Amino acid sequence: MNTHLKLTKNLYDHMVEDLERPHDFAFERVGFVYAKMAKVKDGSDQDFMVFLHDYEPVDDENYIKDGSVGAKINSTAIRKSLQRVLKNNEGCFHVHMHPFRSKLGLSLTDKKGILPLVKSFKSAGPDCCHGVLLLGIDDILSYVSLPESEGLVAVSKISVIGYPMKTYER
């Protein structure tokens, strides 16, 4: 089973532009990007496709001052994203940047924080896919939790649709 995540270059540029903005005290910014899904039955294979379509930044006032982590957000920000998942029946991915020129990986903080967040998204939208998206300078990484499954799996292919088309495979 493979998972392929796609987004337009317009959306990608929009997220990067927002996430690169400095914050008064947080070392990094975070946001939420919303997703729809498709199942792909191709012969005997069952693959999944994830389509990111809309990004919402976390408002400045919803960051919590905490020097031990890159960014910490409050329950208002999380509740807002859960409300949207519930209302629109769509998936949600937590997104932030690691602005490095290398193969990306989740930090310890990311790994600790992502699973509880995704579990919350799943309770609001059990039929959708939820996860995390990490943007680097020349790489993109994503983990997704599919409906009817626990835990996160690495997305095997990520495509940014624009000129030129960029594909990141794992």
Added chain:
Amino acid sequence: MKDERYSRQSFLGKNSQAIIESAVVGIVGLGGGGTHIIQQLAHIGFQNYIIIDPQKIDGSNLNRMVGAKQADVENKLAKTEIAERVIKDLQPNANIKSFISKWQDNVGSLKKCDILFGCVDSFKERHELEIFSRRFLIPYIDIGMDVFKVKSEPFRMVGQIILSMPGDLCMHCLGFLDSEKLTREANKYGKAGGRPQVVWSNGILASTAVGIAVNLLTGWSDFRKTLVYLSYDGNSLKLENHKRLDYLDSLVCSHFPKAQVGDPIFKSV
């Protein structure tokens, strides 16, 4: 051998051949335009194809179907079989998924395309292919030609190449498709008959479409536009930007809302 084979296209970029070989291309419609495209894709080195056409070859296809032979008509081959042969003669290890059906009956594989070429005969098919492509975020490249006569004037040959890129303007925004054309076409159902088609104009349209696809995948050239609408005049032998592009500044596509992606969701009311 492989390095030598593609040495003349090394200008496409350092990793261009790997990009080309891993891309999945879909071609819907395997007549004069589709087979031209397939032959070129195979020459360039594409390895992963999804090809769809419901028809078998007939004698009237021989004036333009690239790779078709007289014997194919006698043996009543499916157009997909001919297209497969064209690919395999150049790329014996190519992965080809072929469907002798309407494309709407086999969308599973098509969803996986990185680029989709539409070489179909009707506005309705184009309209539906574009809807599909937008839903699954697939750049869609459409080609087509027609020959018509207005009163006592000479025949006019026209054609188009359109890139419909998710996130950018669509064929409705460009005025190429509209509800009036679709309705008029629907009202002529069964009366359309065979459209005039010739190999040389198909070649121009197909070659340009392939060039757009390779540029999109490799980024080799400085042509960075994701909106392409080229108009072909077969009488004056011109291929140029359609005049409509001059009037589209600041237009945003309203025909395909951003959230309308992925499998449709059905809600109980």
